[in-house]
Amino acid sequence: MKTYLRILSFAKPYRRYVPEYLIFAVLSIIFGLLNFTLLIPLFEVLFNQVDERAVQQMHEMPSFRLSIEYIISVFNYYFIQIIEQYGKTGALTFVCIIIVISVFLSNLFRYVSGVTLAKIRATVIYNLRMQIFEKVSLLHLGYFSSERKGDIISRMTNDVQEVENSVVQSLKVAFKEPATIIGYFVILFFMSVKLTLFTLIVMPISGTIISEITRRLKTKATQSQESLGRIVNILDEVLSGMRIIKAFNARNFVIRKFGSEVKEYADLNVAIGRRQELASPLSEFMGVFVVAGILLFGGMMVLNNTSTLGASEFITYIIIFSQILPPAKAISNAVSTIQRGLASGERIFSTIDTPPLIKDKPDARSINAFQKDIVFEEVSFSYEQEPILKSISFTIEKGKTLAIVGPSGGGKSTIADLLPRFYDSDGGTIYLDGIPLNDYKTEDIRQLMGIVTQESILFNDTIFNNIAFGIPHATAEDVIQAAQIANAHDFIMHTSNQYQTSIGERGTKLSGGQRQRISIARAILKNPPILILDEATSALDSESERLVQDALTNLMKNRTSIVIAHRLSTIQHADEILVVQQGRIIERGRHDRLVAQGGLYYKLTEMQTVS
Secondary structure, three states, X not given: OXXXXXXXXXXXXXXXXHHHHHHHHHHHHHHHHHHHHHHHHHHXXXXXXXXXXXXXXXXOOOOOOOOHHHHHHHHHHHHHHHHHHHHHHHXXXXXXXXXXXXXXXXXXXXXXXXXXXXXXXXXXXHHHHHHHHHXXXXXXXXHHHHOOHHHHHHHHHHHHHHHHHHHHHHHHHHHHXXXXXXXHHHHHOOOOOOOOHHHHHHHHHHHHHHHHHHHHHHHHHHHHXXXXXHHHHHHHHHHHOHHHHHHOOOHHHHHHHHHHHHHHHHXXXXXXXXXXXXXXXXXXXXXXXXXXXXXXXXXXXXXXXXXOOOHHHHHHHHHHHHHHHHHHHHHHHHHHHHHHHHHHHHHHHHHHOOOOOOOOOOOOEOOOOOOOEEEEEEEEEEEOOEEEEEEEEEEEEOOOEEEEEOOOOOOHHHHHHHOOOOOOOOEXXXXXXXXXXXXXXXXXXXXXXXXXXXXXXXXXXXXXXHHOOOOOOOOHHHHHHHHHHOOOHHHHHOOOOHHHOEOOHHHOOOOHHHHHHHHHHHHHHHOOOEEEXXXXXXXXXXXXXXXXXXXXXXXXXXXXXXXXXXOHHHHOOOOEEEEEEOOEEEEEEOHHHHHHHOOHHHHHHHHHHHO
């Protein structure tokens, strides 16, 4: 029950639709009950199945009392007047018209209540998807290393879909369907007639109508699935590119992009809901309309004594076939759906309730410029109790270049990840301009930094939008200038649509060197005072490396740079080089000095020279 109520809480601010739905559902049930409650006695009068004494009582207006009998008596009083004025044939026509009108109103309210329920459903799912997406975008990078990406996506798609079905079915099962069945069983309590003939007539008609509506649903359903596919695609890109999104403070950008697609999906499902909810009432209305026509012509045969069928048999069939079987079937189908939906809801909430490890302090300070230096003081870090960094200490002065080299797995990238607070250290302190890093607002810290990694994280969008990523007010001139500095402008101008060329998923339409230069142009456009380069040229061929290295040289001018390098030839002019092995700094100094020492750095340079 707790999970169910929490799911319904996502209907804000559309809780007002719940009483609206209940009102329409009650009116639907009332018209359905009133229809047959009033008409069965009328047919008994019409076909002379009531004794003369009872007929005489119907000529008298009954005294008011709060009961169904009073309503029936009042209706019969006026009906007797119609019989006397227009005859039984005219009265029979009147009865058939009332049947059609009553069933129409019943199904109209059923349709309106169904559409209202579709709005509630769409609102719940929109808010639920947005909350889980926003929460996932806040989680630290370690969460995405420990959790399977496919499972996260499944929770946002399949599990949310199960919850959607659960919300709809639970509201129907909790109120409308049981009330409908109970109401009509009260009527059937006074009846004992059975019919099967009309089943053979109405079922093919209903089947044809439902089949036609299903066919028309195909287009909207296809669009809905396509929209869902785009949602999954955005999720895949965002989860894969979470490092860049956080580094460029682009969380709000991707939230808006995701929200736009989810809103389209919600609107499509409202349209689908209209058609789905139309199927049942329309098929029933059409079926009863046919039965009403049979009542008209068959009733005349009864009046002329040419048929053995009684009028009550027609009414009984309509009650049983049209009013009892659908809600009973809906209850049966809903039980397992609700259970699946609640289980999915628990999986979703387990993600929503995951606390983010990277949090700003309540009194976090703002920072909009880098003035002095960055200091790592006895910094340690462990991942799942495995030590990665062990008491690391160093200082980077403003405008200087620090290179970090060493064997794989030594902790180089972890040092770079601690500075923009992708993770927080377990021990020691990182200072930015003399103030602990954790005392600043995380977004302000990341705004000061540009990151270029070994893997170029690009998105399935245009070249322009990839360069301007996270910078909403970037102009065409700004983007072109950044591309020129990154040595990317020339190849961009040779693409099919130049800066408006779509680069495909993860930039697959571009070469590795081209993707990397787009990433560099993105960092240039951001114009950060602090630059982090994580093996930005290690995966490139010689020609691409030269172009990218030239672009990096342009990018690093007048900036404070941390360069994690695999190819040592690219960092020979660094102001200081740290040699990191097994989480410790074992050597430090400039290139010439480290080579002269004959230690690990010298061995690494010799290995690359030989290769």
